[in-house]
Amino acid sequence: MTSPHQPEEWGLPRSSEAESPGKLPPQQGAAPPPGCPAHSAVPPQQAMAYPQARPDAHQPVKLYGPEFAADPARSYAQLRQYGALAPVEIAPDVTAMLVTDYRAALDLLHDDTTWSKDSREWMQTIPADSPILPMLGWRPNVFYSDGPAHVRYRDVIVDSFKLVEPHELRARVHHAADTLIQRFGARGEVDLIADYARLIPLLMFNNLFGLPDSYSDRLIEALAGMIEGTSPEEAAAANEAYTAYIMELVGSKKAQRGADLTSWFMDHPNGLSDEELIHNIILVMGAGNEPLANLIGNSLSRMLSDDRYYNTLTGGALTPQDAINEVLWNDPPLTNYSAHFPVRDVFFHGTWVRRGQLVMVSYAAANSQFDTSSLEVPGSGGGSHLSWSAGPHACPVKRHALLIATTAIERLTAWLSDIELAVPASELEWRHGAFHRALVALPARFSPITPDQAGATPWHNRDSSPTSSTRSEAISTERQPASAR
Missing domain, CATH: 3.30.43.20 (Uridine Diphospho-n-acetylenolpyruvylglucosamine Reductase; domain 2)
Known part of the structure; x- marks a missing residue:
């Protein structure tokens, strides 16, 4: 599941110094530092x-x-x-x-x-x-396990996501993006966080895990309540709604399998118990939702506030792939974890x-x-960012996340080619918290679009994409040269 631009081993040669990391210093019998x-x-x-x-x-x-x-x-x-x-x-x-x-x-x-x-x-x-x-908090899932248990859970996730074909995933993103753009297209204004970036992953996961679109609003409302709830009562109600959604999802797939992640998790030869199944579904939805929403939002913010990308969205030297790469280096959607x-x-x-x-x-x-002038990482073009983590617990589905984020941004900028920030970039506010780098809101404006206007719109021609202002290339995970930063 590694990118062709990024080696599986993201690191540097292990230090050969006497005080090698993770081991006691050579003088093992010596007293520890005072006050240790x-x-x-x-x-x-x-x-x-x-x-x-x-x-x-x-x-x-x-x-x-x-x-x-x-x-x-x-x-x-x-x-x-x-x-x-x-x-x-x-x-x-x-x-x-x-x-x-x-x-x-x-x-x-x-x-x-x-x-x-x-x-x-x-x-x-x-x-x-x-x-x-x-x-x-510990749960029986891939995040909080070690050794054979971790490998067992990770194989279920990796093997199941391998069954999602890239062209099908792209089509699902187009459908989710068009569904959301239909909701605000006629207004000519939008909060790209609340009305787009935060909702795209939820629509995607509702679909990928096997429930029809009619269930998506339930998932959106439940997770929004868990994230934004201001009282213990609101948080408890949201958690109860989310639990009900997950239980209904699992119950429906026990009754009838489908071509979806839930069914593939259930039928994997590693044989997850009901508890393990539920906790790994919750983990994938949670771990995929917030960071992916932040990646889309932070990348859109960068594009709309930097003339290197667009004077308008029909021109500019850099692309959504470049914006995503810069965000992963400089404003990782998951900053500390x-x-x-x-x-x-x-x-x-x-x-x-x-x-x-x-x-x-x-x-x-x-x-x-990270200083590329002093470190050498063979085959990496000067180093790899850590935004997907590294080692055995590195993100197992980063290709899927990159495809979703890139396609969501391309779809938006193709339909709304003159979109721009509605406030100065200096006035954008960041959410508080130790783990995420996420905007509170990203207000933007654009020329309204309607279903009855001439030409293609998000309301029809769903099988044919509009002409995008971006080139179709593999996403580079290499560090941008200094001239591009």
């Missing part, structure tokens, strides 16, 4: 590992709130002062270590012997009602980390830290 939390009496839920060079640094950097959302690069620059790992707070009273160094990130992501994905022990150290649990937990106290890139402590990878910080 890995060997202190501090309770696990309060323990935080700090670099040896900064034993007096006790204030984690917050990765949430308006200040971080407005300028995450400033926070990453502050975090690099600690070294390859830095202390962060990802929610009130929930701390972690964040990997900000490219080489260290690769060492962690490729080492599934030292680092586990199982969060159950860590979950006992935080409040049961912590808002962070939906993102990090890859939660890992060391299986023992470990000395990692200059920092002691306690067994079971939460360590996350900052794709955004690692990408921006």
